[in-house]
Amino acid sequence: MSGSLQTAGSVRADFEWVLDGKRDRRDAMDAAGVAFESVDVVRVPASWQHKRSYEGFYWAATTASHVWFESLYERAALMRLDRDRRVAGLASQPMWIHWPQGAGKHAPDFFVRYHDGSAALVDVRPAERIGDDDAEVFRMTAEVCERLGWGYQVVSDISVTEHRNLRFLSGYRFDRWISASATARIRASEGEQRTLGEWEELLANLCAEPLGAVYSALWWRRLRVDVELPLSLSTAAVAA
Numbered sequence: 001m002s003g004s005l006q007t008a009g010s011v012r013a014d015f016e017w018v019l020d021g022k023r024d025r026r027d028a029m030d031a032a033g034v035a036f037e038s039v040d041v042v043r044v045p046a047s048w049q050h051k052r053s054y055e056g057f058y059w060a061a062t063t064a065s066h067v068w069f070e071s072l073y074e075r076a077a078l079m080r081l082d083r084d085r086r087v088a089g090l091a092s093q094p095m096w097i098h099w100p101q102g103a104g105k106h107a108p109d110f111f112v113r114y115h116d117g118s119a120a121l122v123d124v125r126p127a128e129r130i131g132d133d134d135a136e137v138f139r140m141t142a143e144v145c146e147r148l149g150w151g152y153q154v155v156s157d158i159s160v161t162e163h164r165n166l167r168f169l170s171g172y173r174f175d176r177w178i179s180a181s182a183t184a185r186i187r188a189s190e191g192e193q194r195t196l197g198e199w200e201e202l203l204a205n206l207c208a209e210p211l212g213a214v215y216s217a218l219w220w221r222r223l224r225v226d227v228e229l230p231l232s233l234s235t236a237a238v239a240a
Helices: 072-083 132-148 161-168 182-190 196-203 210-219
Strands: 014-019 021-026 056-060 065-069 085-094 096-098 110-114 119-124 151-154 191-197 234-240
Touching: 056 072, 065 072, 065 085, 072 085, 072 110, 072 161, 096 132, 096 234, 132 151, 161 196, 161 210, 182 196, 182 210, 191 196, 196 210
Parallel strands: 119 151
Antiparallel strands: 014 021, 014 096, 056 065, 085 110, 110 119, 191 234
């Protein structure tokens, strides 16, 4: 977010983005067809010694590409998106949204392209850090997205436990943990519930690393658990 925020009288806005090193700006309604999943990062925050937030690149298994994040909370939100099998493309800081009449500008945290061609913008901020100005910017962003036919969400509810589980499971997002035989067995068990330890036993004769295959299935949501609860071998998981 940038500039002095005033409530915009309409949802009209301009998008400004960088694609292949070239900057462009036009009315949001004229930019709906842009491949925002392929744009460059439009805003990179400054770094300084003793900066409290952690920033870097996250390797997204969904897109086989690196995606920028500027806090560990944003990285956790990226992990959520990376596990979503509907997601086909991701871009960080994809555009500036400029509102008219001195209403300021805002760079959403992520753009998401889904396999069905639909799109969404995502902002990330813990609930306790969302102030009145933030809420107004998010409202205005939601209105622009509604006008475009895009989805919009504010990720504000990642708990300590979910964050811990996402960090752990993200180690199993790589292809080396996927077993075709184990995946087929899990699919054949759709709707069945077992503990993670029992799933490991079921897959033991099908792959060299059955527990790794279980965690891979959890990451890709072929096995479903409540990620708000601590994970252990006694955790119940349902084949999806």
